[in-house]
Amino acid sequence: MAKKMKIVTVCGCGLGSSLMAKTSIEKIMKEFGVTASIEASDAGTAKGYPSDLVVTTTMLKPRVGEIPGTPVVAVKSFMNVDELREVMRPHVEEFKKKNNM
């Protein structure tokens, strides 16, 4: 079975927009042809989740900060599928390459 890409979405409480982001990211990952497991989280606990990519918003990025070994990307809106796709693309491509997909 193909390896799953682990993605963590981050919003302030892990209750609102990060859950909604799962919907838009699932759609994008389908387009990329990569299976993903997507977890919604808040800014504080995101650091504790090992993942392949952290996706947050520009407003919250300073709160998330740097996570050693995990790229953190930010979008203006989780609901903008085009913006999300472009921001995520290099990281999804790299994941595919790394896993010979």
Place this chain on the structure above:
Amino acid sequence: MTKINDTMDSLQNALPAEQINLNVCAHDWQEAVREAGQLLLKTDAIYPQYIDAMIQTAKELGPYIVIAKGIAMPHAASEAGVKRTALSLVKLAHPIEFGNPDNDPVELVIGLAAIDGKTHVNTMRMLAELIIDPDRLARLFAAQTKEEILQVIAQ
């Protein structure tokens, strides 16, 4: 019991007509958030202190609550005074600046009360599907009556 809860986790159930208000006048973002909170309070989804927590969260974390162009979704942590999972929708008479350079001004305020991190997962999925669908979103922004809003939600 679980089954009943599962079917309740939908956008229609979370956002009934009495939690929607149109043509609401607010002078600043805090008033706009309070309006969305009042609808949740009136329908007994929250304790009064949850409204203050919504404002406090927005102050602490910044105007990240403007989740998409023209749409704010204020909320606070479940422990801040949530009685049951619910949404409210306020359509402002005049767009308001929340201080989010990317997505201001705000026309729609969606109040969110979540009892935990799980029971509203499907509701949020349905809300996200609505917002990422340009046709449905345009109809939501153009809606003039509760009935029109409920139709977009139910679609």
